Ligand SMILES: CCCCCCCC(=O)CC(=O)SCCNC(=O)CCNC(=O)[C@H](O)C(C)(C)COP(=O)(O)OP(=O)(O)OC[C@H]1O[C@@H](n2cnc3c(N)ncnc32)[C@H](O)[C@@H]1OP(=O)(O)O
């Protein structure tokens with residue numbers, strides 16, 4: 001709701017109230033409208049001030065409400081117009097946040113005062129929409145087209161100081177914003193009422209008030225009504241807009257909202273306000289029914305739902321308490337350790353960084369310092385807080401004794417079980433008993449690692465993604481003995497590092513990599529049957545992935561998987577003589593990646609892999625004629641008839657096999673709901689957010705279709721168990737293809753947190 005109050009000085013205060021973020025539900029909007037009408041009808045009220053309860057203006061429209069099929073009632077756009085048309089001055093006092101519809105309400109007000117710590121923005125684009133309450137028409141009139149386009153197409157939140165520079169707010173205060181708003185309202189009352197009084201003294205006062213408010217004589221609010229303002233012209237508006245469109249399209253990667261946001265702002269530059277609003281509405285409705293908005297809003301709530309973690313044994317976020325991490329250690333400063341140290345320093349956690357010898361330590365130190373210097377450059381003035389040259393904040397050592405007083409250790413040494421167990425045994429003897437011992441393994445068994453310690457309840461997997469200081473995902477893996485406090489602490493750590501933690505159970509590859517295996521496997525099988533790497537990558541990238549499986553594997557290094565397959569005895573010296581080239585343990589196997597590695601083709605690092613590069617370490621992938629003839633020879637050798645494989649088959653075999661593994665994971669209780677898998681894929685594997693994650697995508701395709709396709713591919717490839725439909729998928733189809741929220745109740749294990 002919105003609370004209406006009067007104070008003695010003739011200022012009516014309307015306070016938006018809908019905890020926790022004062023979202024503009026229909027009830028709030030109705031109360032806001034009632035408050036405005038009441039203020040208008042009351043002759044003793046001379047000005048209105050709108051603010052929010054609990055130090056927050058408003059986070060905008062109620063996102064939950066968008067998915068409601070029966071959404072009816074007062075619309076926000078007309079309400080913003082109503083505010084603007086008020087004959088009595090209306091002031092917005094912005095504390096905390098003014099986002100989306102919240103900022104649009106403020107744009108309808110005649111004046112805006114913001115607290116110095118407030119943040120503002122129009123983030124609708126991030127949930128697949130555009131600022132549909134006339135924001136795309138008012139904002140460019142206030143701050144100009146370039147700045148408005150930037151805010152509307154990126155959805156970024158800006159601090160009050162930047163808002164002041166842009167002219168988005170009139171005043172920034174450090175003290176009580178509501179009082180500052182009332183003070184401004186009183187000045188405005190003086191300005192208006194003194195207009196009609198002719199004494200010299202009052203005329204002077206009136207002039208003073210006009211300077212304060214910027215309102216010309218006789219027209220106290222006219223120029224403050226943004227709908228009446230012309231768009232600030234640019235000398236080269238057309239050229240600017242066409243360049244901006246190219247940029248927006250490039251960044252959007254198949255997501256509709258940024259381009260439609262652009263179209264709405266463009267309309268503001270070409271049409272009168274009312275027509276621009278009409279266009280904004282049309283574009284908003286296209287987005288609202290596009291499917292992408294639903295996917296992005298699902299992703300928004302999924303990210304919040306995974307914070308409420310539970311384990312198979314019943315431990316949960318409700319009862320577990322995180323322990324404070326005053327000091328942490330990282331072991332191994334290779335690709336991952338460097339990024340992990342950087343993330344910890346950025347989270348203001350003092351770190352001890354340890355390597356196996358001085359040479360590795362020096363290399364690691366240089367790399368960490370370089371990363372931190374770069375981060376500091378990006379942070380500008382705020383970089384001082386990093387203070388990473390201070391040994392109390394960041395210390396490098398080769399001595400395990402330096403780890404005696406740390407509260408948490410993150411191990412990031414080579415992916416080798418024997419080495420990891422040796423390290424954990426050592427840590428168990430050296431660290432204090434309460435210290436949490438985390439491993440960054442990408443697939444190994446957490447319980448086996450924990451078995452090397454005397455307190456396995458303190459051991460947990462914290463799986464970062466490369467580059468660790470950039471990627472938002474932290475997969476948090478609990479073992480059989482991991483304590484709830486360890487899980488809660490890892491989740492808290494993720495938050496401190498501004499990452500999204502997702503709690504999952506222990507199995508080979510956990511959730512993300514386990515689902516990735518069949519996807520990559522299918523991609524390689526497709527090469528055996530007739531595709532080229534660039535065909536497969538193109539289909540996956542057209543779907544919206546940032547990078548296809550072959551470009552990705554060239555980037556990560558083909559040798560990484562090769563080492564792991566050798567370790568598992570799938571290739572290399574330990575392979576029993578007589579093993580068929582394309583079969584392991586009775587299942588289809590492709591030796592193609594092994595053959596490339598044997599040729600020294602490790603990907604970007606060697607300048608050749610699935611593609612060719614300009615040089616070793618080069619970044620530009622070009623199709624490689626050598627590889628094409630190599631594939632032809634390979635098919636001849638193994639008597640595989642090359643066939644044309646269409647885009648649909650490429651997409652379905654790669655994605656449906658990944659989704660199928662997702663259903664197995666859900667059935668086993670490794671993840672407590674589909675939203676966990678989706679958050680992992682969006683934040684760790686570049687799954688296009690506007691497609692909502694693999695399981696959400698499956699729900700939009702329809703489970704019966706996925707099942708039918710898997711059955712078809714499985715029949716064609718009976719030696720590929722990963723294509724055999726999961727029993728849980730079959731169960732869901734038999735249960736009538738229930739909506740995603742109800743899947744887990746069919747599994748009999750857990751329920752959805754969405
Ligand atoms: C047909 C209809 C026509 C309508 C006309 C168009 C109107 C428009 O132009 C459309 C809009 O306004 S769309 C909304 C735009 N606003 C946003 O995207 C802000 C989303 N919220 C945030 O960024 C952070 O929550 C925020 C920065 C606010 C706070 O972050 P925190 O990290 O402090 O807290 P969270 O955990 O994210 O949030 C706390 C709880 O609040 C829920 N929530 C947040 N924003 C919401 C919103 N706008 N609507 C509904 N619920 C919302 C959030 O889910 C969380 O709930 P719980 O998980 O249950 O605690």
Ligand SMILES: NC(=O)C1=CN([C@@H]2O[C@H](COP(=O)(O)OP(=O)(O)OC[C@H]3O[C@@H](n4cnc5c(N)ncnc54)[C@H](O)[C@@H]3O)[C@@H](O)[C@H]2O)C=CC1
Pocket residue numbers: 331332333334335336337354355356357360364412413414415416419423440441442443463464465466556
């Ligand atoms: N590279 C990647 O993309 C990802 C790797 N991981 C996992 O992270 C871990 C580390 O991987 P990378 O950083 O890629 O490996 P890396 O080979 O780049 O670095 C490993 C580092 O550990 C150090 N090290 C080895 N033995 C040590 C010891 N006894 N004491 C101290 N330091 C020691 C090495 O000197 C080396 O600097 C592995 O478990 C890997 O599976 C997880 C996610 C992604």
